[in-house]
Amino acid sequence: MAVGTFRGGLPVEVTGFVGRSEELAEVGRLLERARLVTVVGAGGVGKTRVALRVARSVAARYPGGVCLVELSGLHDPELLPGTVGLALGLPEQSVRSQLETVLDYLRGRELLLVLDTCEHLVDACAMFADTVLREAPGVTVLATSRQPLDVPGEHTYPVPPLPVPEPYGASGGGSVEGSAVELFAQRAAAVCPGFQITAANHDQVLALCRRLDGIPLAIELATVRLRALSLDQLLDRLEDRFRLLAGGRRTALPRHQTLRTAIDWSHELCTPAERLLWARLSVFAGPFDLATAEHVCADDVLPRAEVMEPLIGLVDKSLVLRDGDGGQYRMLDTIREYGAENLAGFDDADALRGRHVDRHLAEVRFFDENFTDDAQADRYHALRGKHDGLRASLQYALALPGRQRDAAALAARLWGYWQISGLLTEGRYWLTKALDRFPEPCSERAELLTVRAYLTTFGSDPVAAAADLNEAIPMADALGDLRVGARARVYLHLVAVFGGDPDRAVALSAEAREKLAATGDVVGLSQLDTQDGHLYHMTGDHFRALDFCERGLRRLGAGSRERWIRGYLLYVSSVAHYRKGDHAAAAERARAALHCKFALGDRIGIAYxxxxxxxxxxxxxxxxxxxxxxxxxxxxxxxxxxxxxxxxAMNELHRSAETKVRASLPPGRYEELHSLGARTAIEQVVEAAINDADPPALVPSARAQETPTALDALTRREREVAALVAEGLSNREIAGRLFISKRTADAHVEHILSKLGISSRVLIAGLLEAARHR
Structure with missing residues (x-):
């Protein structure tokens, strides 16, 4: 029996299918070794399309054919066997049950039975599938559901949202094939003939797809709105996505006609405890673990011991996603926002947000108070994985009555996190927001000013940093806050070091050391050792610089696994050794420093x-x-x-080296190698640096003509466009020369820059020049 000879034959695809090659292959492989495969995922993620595409591709394996049983319109579980029988084309029999009729038909046949949309009938579907597996050994069941059927022998495969690519120019970014962006382009073109993704609208489409979590249903509903709204308007209005993404196609299934009804469908399937936990989990803006969920979401209504069961239920229903094997969970933004709407109707929302603040504040304080111990890297990476949660806690603390001091503590005690992660601008943003809550002299204001000045110094604004510190130091002294007063002097010393004022730096160092010794601040003393080492190597006293570095390393301990301060002490030591002519020692210390910085993920430290x-x-x-x-x-x-x-002084050292390198290489070669370095994964760069190895692309010039270059990635048309860019033509002039639209020319140039890994049109000429000399 061929596919489609049942009443429940597979429908013809009326819209294009995007991506999913990995999912299709894996589900197909599962069907080779399992007789019950359930494709699971959130509402609107595309489970049915995946299942039907797989069923069509494997149909030849089943002599009895493929039968689709659509269950979304069925609400009475007792009618399930009759619905299957109807799909199989079996007549009803008054003397026998429909289940017996179906089983009699299936026994001895080899066919694929597709049960689509099982979640609202999960118990009935589970019992039916279990019976079929036992009674009809030639039948394979492929089900789609928002939760597993939980039947012995079942294999589940979760379908994720479509991926959203990185912007052009980002590492690995640019390609839209098989992504949410490709789906958007395809569906938008059907609604607005001639629609194309260009350099002008690419970032908007990326942002829109990201805001919609890559959920195919949400994207399809969004494109329908392009009949009446521009891309800009659509993006602006996504804050109210449930209201906006309504009015889908009239032929769509009822649960898919709007985004809200799609999620309403899931909500109706939840138990009261699951609905309550869903709303409460919406306070989490990023990943969370079970212990955190219990701490934040539990109360007298939902005791801590009862949180796990509804959490498991939400995972089973694909409303909460489990991230790998690390015990972390997360919600898609669309699901979280639905929960947040429900939470707004509860009286305990502020209490939940307050417990969210308490949890993160405890973690942040522990990280700060134990900054130099051996677990520094692990704790930092744990915080980095909770970045969205830290943001949420800062927002909650700033908004909740009586929690402003907690907001100040969060923003200030994250000083090390802001620096290590390179989030200097964001750190200053939150510190400034917290400062607005403390306009009068107080310990909170003094500490916030001190930490903001520290980040501002690394952001190359010494005047603003000094202004903050000159306010903070007398304030801390007047309040008797010895810790903040000492740290503020350390950072004022840093301003003098970076600003090239050695005499003032020497005086500030002595003053800061006296204050730090009084408080026993090992972190502050170690930072000051690093800064003094930096000061003396820049003034030419390399031996004294090395002495301070060794002092700092001893202070941290010979076997210390602290990474951040130790990495900078080793870095300063490497430059001091280099400047006094001991290149072997410089290389040894540079390798050790890079090990520290890479293990921590400190990108700024890696650059040093x-x-x-x-x-x-x-x-x-x-x-x-x-x-x-x-x-x-x-x-x-x-x-x-x-x-x-x-x-x-350091910038001059850099410019001198760069000038010598440019002068020593053939025309255009520097630009080509520089571009290659910018596009190389940081892991490969670090490995090559530590092992003193040249990457494979850095071959002797005699063989250069045999080596593929970045230009080889360009298409013939892109090479034409690149040549015209190198001649100095604008995109409009290129369009005229090649008889193409300006939008097409814009897109070609964006693709060229992305493939070459560069951000400037000027560098294109250098790469072409280098190619001519190969």
């Missing part, structure tokens, strides 16, 4: 370390390696906002 490797490469005439390393470091510096926090 790579600069030492640049100096060492130049000193041995390995100019190609140096150009590549400079390219690898530059994106990291861009993230920091400035190179070496604007320190003149």
């Amino acid at each position: 370390c790579l600069e030492t490797f640049v100096l060492l490469a130049v000193s041995t005439d390995r100019h190609a390696r140096a150009a590549w390393l400079l390219g690898a470091a530059d994106p990291l510096w861009e993230r920091a906002g400035s190179r070496f926090s604007g320190t003149a």
Whole structure:
């Protein structure tokens, strides 16, 4: 029997199918070894499309054919066997039950039975599938559901939302094939003939797809609105996504006609405890674990011991997603916002948000108070994984009555987190928001000013940093806050070091050390050791610089696994060794520093370390390696906002090395290698730097013509466009020359920049020039 000879034959696809190659292949493989496979996922994620596409592709395996049983319109579980029989084309019999009739038909046949949309009939579908597996050994069942059927022998496969690519120019970004963006383009073109994704609208489409979590249903509903709204208007109105994404196609299933009804469908299937927990979990803006969910969501109504069961239920219904094997859970934004709407109707919303603040504040304080111990890296990475949650706690603390001091403590005690992660601008943002709550002199204001000044110094604004510190120091002294007063002096010393004022730095160092000793602040003393080492190597007293570095390393302990301060002490030591001519010691310390910074994920620290490797490469005439390393470091510096926090002496050392490298390489070669470095994964860069290895692309010039270049990734048309860009033509002039639209020319240039891993049109000319010299 062929596919489609049942009444429940597979429907013809009327819209294009996007992506899902991995999902289709894996479900197909599961059907080879299992007789019950359930495709699970959130509402609107595309479970049915995946199942039907797989069923169509494997139909030849089943001599008895493929039968689709659509269950979304069925609400009485007792009618399930009759619905299956109807799909199989079986007549009703008054003397026998429909289940017996169906089983008699299925026995001895080899067919694939597709049960679509089982979640609202999960018990009935589970019993039916279990019976079929036992009574009809030739039948395979492929089900779709928002939760597993939980039948012995069942294999489940979760269908995730469609991926949303990174923006053009980002590492690995640019490709839209098989992504949410491709779906948007395809569906938008059906609604608005001629619609294309161009350089002008690409970022808007990316943002829209990301805001919709890559959920196919949400994207399809959004494109329908393009009949009346522009992309800008659509994006602006997504704050109220449930109201906006209504009025879907009249032919869609009722539960898919609007985004709200799709999620309402899931909500109706939840138990009261699951609905309550769903609403309460909406306070989490990012991943959470079971212990945190119990701490925040439990109360007298939902005791701590009873949180786990509804959480498991929400996971089973694909409303909460489990991230890997690390015990972390998360909600898609769309699901979370639905829960937040329900939470708004409860009286305990503020209490929940307050417990959210308490949980994160305890973690942040522990991280700060134990900053230099061996678990520093693990604790930092744990906080990094909760970044959205930290943001939410800061927002809640700032908004909740009586929690302003907690907001100040969160923002200030995250000083190390802001610095390590390179989030200097965001850190200053939250510190400033908290400062607005404390306009009068107090300990909170003094600490917030001190930490903001520290981040501002690394952001190359010494004047603003000094202004904050000059207010904070007398305030802390007047209040008797010795810890904040001592740290503020450490950071004022940093301003003097970076600003090239050695005499003032020496005086501030002595004053700060006296204050730090009184409080026993090991972190502050170790930071000051690093800063003094930096000061003396820049003034030419390399032996004294090394003495301070060794003092700081001893202070942390010989076997310390602290990474952040230790990494900077080793970095300063490497530069001091280099400047006094001991290149072997410089390389050894630079490798150790880079190990520390890479283990921690400190991108700014990695940039500092790579600069030492640049100096060492130049000193041995390995100019190609140096150009590549400079390219690898530059994106990291861009993230920091400035190179070496604007320190003149270090920038001069960098410029001298860069000038020598440019002069030593053939025309265009520096740009090519620099671009290659910028596009190389940071893991590969670190490995090559530590192992003193040249990446494979850095071959001797005699073989250069045999080596593929970034230009080889361009299509013929893109090479034409690149050549015209190199001639200095604008996109409009290129369009006229090639008889294409300006929008098409814009798109070509964006693709070229993305493929070459560069952000400037000027560099295209350099790469073409280098290719001509190969």
